[in-house]
Amino acid sequence: MRLLRFFCWSSLAAFCGLVLSFSGAFLYLSPSLPSVESLRSIQLQIPLRVYSSDAKLIAEFGEMRRSPIAFEDIPQDFISALLAAEDDNFANHYGVDLTSLMRAATQILKSGQIQSGGSTITMQVAKNFFLTSERSFSRKINEILLALQIERELSKNEILELYVNKIYLGNRAYGIEAAAQVYYGKSIRDVTLSQMAMIAGLPKAPSRFNPLVNPTRALERRDWILGRMFSLGRIDQQRYKEALAEPINVSYHVPTPELVAPYIAEMARAEMVGRYGSEAYTEGFNVTTTVPSDLQLAANTAVREGLITYDQRHGYRGPESRLPGMTKENWLTELSKQTSLGGLEPAIVTGVEKSGIMVLLRNGEEHAVAWDSMKWARPFLNTNSLGPRPQQPADVSQIGDLIRVQPQDDGSLRFVQLPAAQSALVSLDPNNGAIRALVGGFSFEQSNYNRAAQAKRQPGSSFKPFVYSAALDKGYTAATLVNDAPIVFADDALSQVWRPKNDNNTFLGPIRLREALYRSRNLVSIRLLQDLGIASTLSYIERFGFDKKDLPPNLSLALGTASLTPMEIAEGWSVFASGGYKTEPYLIEQIEDRTGKQLFNANPAQTPTGIAQRAEQNSTIQLSTGDQPLPPEPVLAEQIIDGRTAYIMTSMLQDVIKRGTGRRAMALGRDDLAGKTGTTNESKDSWFSGYNADYITTVWAGFDQPESLGRNEYGGTVALPIWMSYMAAALKDKPSHLLAEPEGLLTLRIDPHSGRAATPDTPEAYFELFKSEDSPPPMGEFEPGTYIPGSPLPADELAPIDLF
Structure with missing residues (x-):
């Protein structure tokens, strides 16, 4: 009994000691314990997700999935x-x-x-x-x-x-x-x-x-x-x-984008970090961009195929490396170090036959590549020279060559190589500035440098419409005659002489402004700028969104020697497509938090057409949901040039496609396209900008380190085919759409040789557009000695002038 009593008291004491110890610990630690109530409002880290305008996932950013x-x-x-x-x-x-x-x-x-x-x-x-x-x-x-x-x-x-x-x-x-x-x-x-x-x-x-x-x-x-x-x-x-x-059946699934648009994703990520800092990666924001998936896919395809086509015109530079005499396991090890670039897969040649070659892919499978897809591969000698045509697969590839192949829709593989040149494409909605498609290079994995928004290059003749627009707003007309003749400028202090010329070294004499634009006559652009004045023209062109420091303050400006990005060119051209209104490019349409609450809805400045379209969309949304908040009041974009000027410019730029340097675009079978090619000295940059009332699209192509694209390579041969491929898809099944003709325009019959109103018996007369106040008088109504804007300048005004 004594032992039992001792055991019971000892157990009680131990229990009390434990209770007291625990109570003491609770009293000591309790004040420092966090509030459990905070768990109800805890914010778990959720990554940033970027979507296309039709809700396809483009990218996910954040350390935690x-x-x-x-x-x-x-x-x-x-x-x-x-x-x-x-x-x-x-x-x-x-x-x-x-x-x-x-x-x-x-x-x-x-x-x-x-x-x-x-x-x-x-x-x-x-x-x-x-x-x-x-x-x-x-x-x-x-x-x-x-x-x-x-x-x-x-x-x-x-x-x-x-x-x-x-x-x-x-x-x-x-x-x-x-x-x-x-x-x-x-x-x-x-x-x-x-x-x-x-x-x-x-x-x-x-x-x-x-x-x-x-x-x-x-x-x-x-x-x-x-x-x-x-x-x-x-x-x-x-x-x-x-x-x-059941077997394990497990494999690593990386979040796969539903839409490949890495340059868009990076632009959206950067903007979100600018808005929210590091919280952009953890707060579960869902970002909807202005980019529809179908237009972005069309842009991806256009740029990649356009660069591959150009690249193959200039021959095969050989395999990326040679790995002969290795086992299949060694080859697979080497392939595991390679990545797919722009949809071009790395492969190693394992066999060479008369019908083609056999290649090993990264997944360990072997496939055949047909000889027909290899016949383009003449040896590259230099930009302007190729070796002899290959007669058999052995003339192109050897066992162990590390090459690139492109999977085709039918499952076959096409023999290709990584293009050395690069390209960029920007497509905007001219009515509100929304970015509808953007590609910054052949492959984001190869280079995440966004050439569409970051690469400043000379636009060449694709810049001339801004000078012509300034002329139209200063009293010139599309029928004004300007002398396409040699001119020399000198700087005595620097002993420099500039003899600008046309690309084919020919001169046409007095020529109408419309014809000068679609023929891209350099001497006419220079004379226009000389007559308008450099200072006033620079001020005018700044309205289009260009930074003055990027515009050279001399007559070379007329030839497109400014340093501008494709995005800036597209933004400027959107003024012509919108009827004279200035809109700002934007990418993010909407931002939602983790609960789906809208934090931001874009309300860009819009043209009257854009405001009408947005109102129609909003009414549809209201009818379908019933509980959406009312959209903000629309903002009218500033009209920076006369709507009639924009309309006449569009008419003149349509002629570039109908009968000028952009004639290849007639293959699209549309009558609502306007545009202009651009090629810089030695063909270092190739451009095409063009539009209808739905889209303004600019394409640039060239090398990152400027060098010639090659003899006979121009805006119409490199950039224009890319533009055509994209616009064909973007405008498929869409009706013809150009802006309505504004009030205050006249259509008159004009004498093509004088640019003046034609008499009833004038041969070869044609109809031309004029602002009502700028319509030309008929023949014989000018006072002697009157200077006609755009006519050949007097001899004393052709004296050497300072250029720099």
């Missing part, structure tokens, strides 16, 4: 698997499972070190949200205290939802929805029971039980969880056996 899921959307089988693996008594305890803690304490006593923490799911929530992963008794006591508080303030469902969305599950996947996407490429709602058990096994040790890294251990863990589910009565024997028999 996470897609939060509501408790109601979690499959019951997964909850059962998770509880079987982590906390099968979750429904019954109050945050702490004494049995698990005692088991953990026993392990410490036996081994002398912490082996398991005995943590419940609630305790893991406390640790994941509020504590560190440090293994110490003080941290464990904090964890217990927090778990008890969490259980008092949150429901079991809320605790589980927090847990499954927070936990790290390997391969940058945070939360079960992200894990299902990473390992199986589908939602947690769509994976099988076996796959749910595999995911449920990851929280304990994401690296040790990772099915991609340790499939054997992952399989053991999965089977153990399935066994626990069966023993706990969560699944029947048939489902248990079927799940055990």
Whole structure:
């Protein structure tokens, strides 16, 4: 009895001591514990996602892959698997499972070190949200205290939802929805029971039980969880056996963009970081851009095929490297170091036959490449010279050559090489400045330098319309005669002489302004600028959005020697396409937060046409949703040039396509296209800008380090085919669309030789557009000695002038 009494009192004392110790710890630590209520408003890190205007994913930015899921959307089988693996008594305890803690304490006593923490799911929530992963008794006591508080303030469902969305599950996947996407490429709602058990096994040790890294251990863990589910009565024997028999079937699924638009993605990312800083990557913003997927795909294809076509005209530069005498395994190792660039896949030649070659791809498969796709590969000698035509595949490739192939729609492979030249394309909506497509180079993986927005190059003759527009606003007309004749400028101080010339070294004498533009006569542009005055013309051209420091303050400006990006050229040209209104290019249409709440809706300055179109779209949205907030009041864009000037310029630029340097575009079979080629000295830059009332599109092509594109390579041979490919797709099935003729214009019959109103018997007379106040008088009505704007300048005005 005495011994029993001693044991009882000792046990009571130990229990009281434990209670007192725990109470003391609680009183000591409680003031420093965080508020559990904050869990209700916790903001989990969610990546930034960028979408096209038709809701196709373009890119995802952020260190953590996470897609939060509501408790109601979690499959019951997964909850059962998770509880079987982590906390099968979750429904019954109050945050702490004494049995698990005692088991953990026993392990410490036996081994002398912490082996398991005995943590419940609630305790893991406390640790994941509020504590560190440090293994110490003080941290464990904090964890217990927090778990008890969490259980008092949150429901079991809320605790589980927090847990499954927070936990790290390997391969940058945070939360079960992200894990299902990473390992199986589908939602947690769509994976099988076996796959749910595999995911449920990851929280304990994401690296040790990772099915991609340790499939054997992952399989053991999965089977153990399935066994626990069966023993706990969560699944029947048939489902248990079927799940055990299922193979792992796991592979790494990178979030695959639905639309390849890396330059667009990078521009959107940079703008979001500018708006929100580092929070752009973690706050779950969803960004909708102005870019429709079909137009972007058309732009991608146009640029890539245009560059490949140009590149093949100039011959084959040989394989990227030669790897003869190696085993297939060695070749695969080398191929694993290569990446796909612009859709061109790396391959190693494994066989050369009369019908073509055999190549090894990165996935280990061997495919044939037909001889017909190789016949273009004449040896490259220099930009203007090629070697003899190949007669057989052996003249082009050898075994061990590392080459590029392009998969075709029918499954075949085409023999290609990475283009050395680059290109950029920008397409805008002239009515509001929305970017509809943008490509900054052949391949973003090859170079993320965005040539569309960053590369400043000389636009050549594609800049001339701005000078012609200045002339039309200063009293010139499309029928004004200007002398296309030699002219010499000198700078005595520098002993420099400039003798500008036309590209074909011919001179046509007095020529109408319309004809001078579609024939791209350099001497006419120079005389126009000389007559208008450089200072006043620079001020005029600045209205189009150009920075004055990029515009040379001399007569070379007339030939397009400014330094401008394709985006700036497209922005300037949009004034002609919009009827004289200045709009600003923009990319982001809408920003939503993680809950779908709209944080930003673009309200760009628009033309009257754009405002009408936006009003129609908004009314459709209102009818379909009923609860959308009212859109902001539209902003009218500034009209920077006379609408009649824009209309006449469009008419003149249509002639560039109908009978000038852009005639190739007639193949599109449309009557609403206007545009202009541009080629700089030695063909270092190739341009084409063109439009109708729906799209203004600018294309540039050239080398990053300026060098000649080659003899007979011009804006009409390199840039124009790319523009045509894109516009053919963009305008497919769309009706002809040009701006309506504004008031204040006249159409008169003109004498082509004098530019004056024709008499009824004038031969070869034609109809021309004029502003009502600028219509020319008939023959014989000019006073003697009157200077007609645009007519050949008097001899004394052709004296040498300062150029620099």
